[in-house]
Amino acid sequence: MSIHRIDSRISLVDLMDLSMHERTGSYIIKEKSLTIIETSASPSIPHLKKGLSKLNINLEDIQYIILTHIHLDHAGGAGLFLQECPNATVIVHPKARRHLVDPSRLISGAKAVYGDKFDALFHPIIPIPEERIRVMEDRESLDLSETCTLTFYHTPGHANHHFSILDSVSNGMFTGDTSGIQYRVGPKRFYFPSTSPNQFNPDQMRHAIQLYKECRLDRLYFGHFGETDQVTYALSEVEEHLERFMEISKEHFVPSLPFEENVKNVTSALFHYASNWMTRHDVAPDHPVRELLILDMQVSAMGIVDYFMKKPKGESTA
Structure with a gap:
């Protein structure tokens, strides 16, 4: 587990997803309302908790847990993590809520793909009480402090239940998987799309990338893995x-x-x-x-x- 301090407000915890370094990360936004973006799967939760401890963050201080989408490598551990965050609310796309309340379809779908590997990769997947979930509509905003607002954009293409989050302070977008994957090889960066099943739609992905361009962003924050200020280059590569x-x-x-x-x-x-x-x-x-x-x-x-x-x-x- 490692921590990447992006700036004075935002840190990135390497969640060691699939026991791999720099595979999946959780972003920690230190504002008046302390916010976590992504949890990864349940086996990653000990790494997340260790990272938060190193950042001197108490679990009871977390106000929001935001999930860009509910693929298990981004959200599978949210229910388990929420059990230890008594004051947190989970923020998701409207189409994601019912699957967090009743994750049976998520579980059966993952078992069909991963078979005997399911438990090692994802177990347990804990239901989230509906009263602890808040959905965000397209272009809806959430204030984290007097100076920081998050704006949510529905960005299907990778998944229908996917949104991206614009941070007003850094002018950066947390893009989940819709803007693809960033591979870090020393100082080099490579960008490829993520077209996973079963809701991939190339036209919607193209539209989302165009939206990112129109926002004139200063940063992209990838689910896999890390951030970049080379926004134009990254989007053109994807x-x-x-x-x-x-x-x-x-x-x-x-x-x-x-x-x-x-x-x-x-x-x-x-x-x-x-x-x-x-x-x-x-x-x-x-x-x-x-x-x-x-x-x-x-x-x-x-x-x-x-x-x-x-x-x-x-x-x-x-």
Whole structure:
């Protein structure tokens, strides 16, 4: 577990998601209303608590726990964490509330994907009492202090229950997964889209990226992993790679094949593309970042194949 102090207000705790460094982070915003953005899954909660302790933050002082979306690597531990935060309210997208109150569908869906690995990765997933949840509508605001306001933007594309949060002080957007993934390789930064199942929509993702551009941001805060002030560059990279992901996947997708075989073929093609991109930018073949790439390209392939298979016959897969 490590702590990255971004500025005097915002810190990032490495949650050691999947036992990997710099995989998933939780942002701590020190304002009058102390706020946490993202918890990751339940096995990450000890790392979050340790980070908060190092920052001299008491759990009873936390006022808000904000979840950009409810995929388990961002929100699976929220119920467990909330049990120790007596004064906190969980802030989510309107479409997410019912799944936090009754996480049975989240659990069954994850078990179908992860099988025997589910418990090690995600257990336990604790229901959250409805009275401790607050939903935020599109463009709704939340004051954390007299000088800090968070504004919430509904940003589907990665998931229908996804919002992004604009911090008025830093003029930075907490983008969850809609702006993709930032890979940190020494001083280098790489950006690829995250097109995970089963609500990926490329048009909505393009629209969200355009929204980020129109906001003229000074920072992006990624769920995976860390922040950047190279906003224009990061968004243009994600845009470019999204188009290539769709083109490559279309070339390797065969409608007559079963889902699993299409995922295998598309995963291989996407990994080849992303890995070669890093190689061309002087990333060593044995660098640990490639382990993350393998995982992420498989998940992205699943989302794109799912998107293709849901489209009516004869409709473009672009």
